[in-house]
Amino acid sequence: MDDVQLSPVSGKADLDAFIDVAYRLNASDPNWVPPLRAEVAELLTPGRNPFHEHATMQLFLARRGGQVTGRISAHYDHLALTQPPEQGMGPGTGNWGLFEAADEATARALISGAEEWLRGEGMTRVLAPISLSIWEEPGLLTLGHDHPPMVMMGHNSPLYRKWIEGAGYTVAKKLLTYELDVSKQFPPLVQRIVQSGERNDRIRVRKVNLKRFHEEAAIILAILNDAWADNWGFVPITESEVAYIGKKLKPLVREDLIRIAELDGEPVAFMMTLPDLNPVISGLNGKLLPFGWAKLLWWLRHPTNAQMRVPLMGVLKKLQSSRLASQLAFMMIEYIRRDAVAKYGSKRGEIGWILDDNQGMIAIADAIDSTVNREYLIYEKPLA
Structure with missing residues (x-):
C-alpha cells in the first residue's frame, strides 16, 4: 500500500x-509517557x-524506503477463546495491538497484515486494539x-481513531x-454509609500484609x-501471571493502599491502589x-505528592446484587483516600478503567463526585 512494505x-x-518506533513517532506529544524500554522488551x-504461556503472537514492522513507519502485534489468547462469546471474547476472536503508525497508508498496511495473519491462524473476528492482554492496555484513547x-x-495519537474506523471497525x-x-x-x-459499616461487627476492612505477600496475592486472585x-x-488470570505481576508491582505496592474486606472472617472484596509512577519516568526516555x-x-x-490510581477492585459475585457490595467499596475507597492524603500527600486520584455499562461501579464513581477524564474504545470487525 503506497510503497509500504510489511514484514x-x-x-x-x-x-x-x-x-524504538514508538519513541520516535510519539516524541512530539508532550502527554505521551515513554515506557522503560527494558519493560517493553520483557x-x-x-x-x-507468562502471557505467552497461553497466547500466540506475531509482531510486524512497516517500512517505506527502508525507514520504519509503524508497528503492530497480531495475537490471540487461548484462554480468551474458551470464554462465552456473549462476554466479548470467545472462539475465533483474535486481537491486534501495540499499534503505531506514521500515516494512514502505514496504518492500512499494518491492520490489513494483522488481519491476514489472524485469518491464517483460524480467527474469524478481531477485537482491537488490545496490547497485549485485556489486563494490560486495552482500547484506543479517544x-x-x-x-x-x-x-x-x-496513550495514542488522536489520528488513529479515523484510520481504524476507516478500516471497517x-x-x-x-x-x-x-x-x-x-x-x-x-x-x-458516603460518609454515613462508611460509618454504618464501621458499626457492623461482621465487617472488617484491613490492609494487606506484605510479609504474607504470596498468600495475600492468592486471596486477591x-x-x-x-x-x-x-x-x-473477562479472561482469567493465571497463577503464574499473578506471581509475575506481583513481582513487577511489588516496588509500588504499599500496605495501606491495598485493602481486603472480610465478612464474618471471609475475604469477600478487595481494592488495589498504586501511586502513579509515570511523572517519575516521563523524562527518562525509556532508559534508566x-x-x-x-x-x-x-x-x-519516598513517593511524596503522589497521584493515585485504582486499577482493580472486586466483590464476590454472591454479594454483588446486595447493598453490602457498595458499602464495602465505599469503606475501602475512604480508608485508602485517608492514607493517600495523610501519608503520601495525594491530591488527585483516578479510578478505572470501568466498562461503560457497569452501572454499579459508575454509581459508586458518581457518588464520590468523580468525573470521566479518559475514554478508551475497543473495536471489532468480522474476518470474512
Whole structure:
C-alpha cells in the first residue's frame, strides 16, 4: 500500500526497531509517557512474560524506503477463546495491538497484515486494539489526549481513531476512567454509609500484609477471578501471571493502599491502589542509565505528592446484587483516600478503567463526585 512494505519481526534488530518506533513517532506529544524500554522488551519476550504461556503472537514492522513507519502485534489468547462469546471474547476472536503508525497508508498496511495473519491462524473476528492482554492496555484513547496517562494506561495519537474506523471497525465497548480530588472528604451520604459499616461487627476492612505477600496475592486472585467472571472481556488470570505481576508491582505496592474486606472472617472484596509512577519516568526516555535508576529508586522509597490510581477492585459475585457490595467499596475507597492524603500527600486520584455499562461501579464513581477524564474504545470487525 503506497510503497509500504510489511514484514514479520525476526531477530534482535527487528525487535529493537519495533520498540524504538514508538519513541520516535510519539516524541512530539508532550502527554505521551515513554515506557522503560527494558519493560517493553520483557513484555514481548516468551519465557519472560507468562502471557505467552497461553497466547500466540506475531509482531510486524512497516517500512517505506527502508525507514520504519509503524508497528503492530497480531495475537490471540487461548484462554480468551474458551470464554462465552456473549462476554466479548470467545472462539475465533483474535486481537491486534501495540499499534503505531506514521500515516494512514502505514496504518492500512499494518491492520490489513494483522488481519491476514489472524485469518491464517483460524480467527474469524478481531477485537482491537488490545496490547497485549485485556489486563494490560486495552482500547484506543479517544478522550483525554490533553493530559498524560497514569501508570499502566495507554496513550495514542488522536489520528488513529479515523484510520481504524476507516478500516471497517465498529465500537464494541467503551472503557472509562474517572478522576477526583482525594484531598476533599466524600459527600455526607458516603460518609454515613462508611460509618454504618464501621458499626457492623461482621465487617472488617484491613490492609494487606506484605510479609504474607504470596498468600495475600492468592486471596486477591480468587476474589478477582470470581468477581469479574461475568464481565465483558473477562479472561482469567493465571497463577503464574499473578506471581509475575506481583513481582513487577511489588516496588509500588504499599500496605495501606491495598485493602481486603472480610465478612464474618471471609475475604469477600478487595481494592488495589498504586501511586502513579509515570511523572517519575516521563523524562527518562525509556532508559534508566546513567542517572534514571537513582531518581526512580529515590521516588519508590519516598513517593511524596503522589497521584493515585485504582486499577482493580472486586466483590464476590454472591454479594454483588446486595447493598453490602457498595458499602464495602465505599469503606475501602475512604480508608485508602485517608492514607493517600495523610501519608503520601495525594491530591488527585483516578479510578478505572470501568466498562461503560457497569452501572454499579459508575454509581459508586458518581457518588464520590468523580468525573470521566479518559475514554478508551475497543473495536471489532468480522474476518470474512
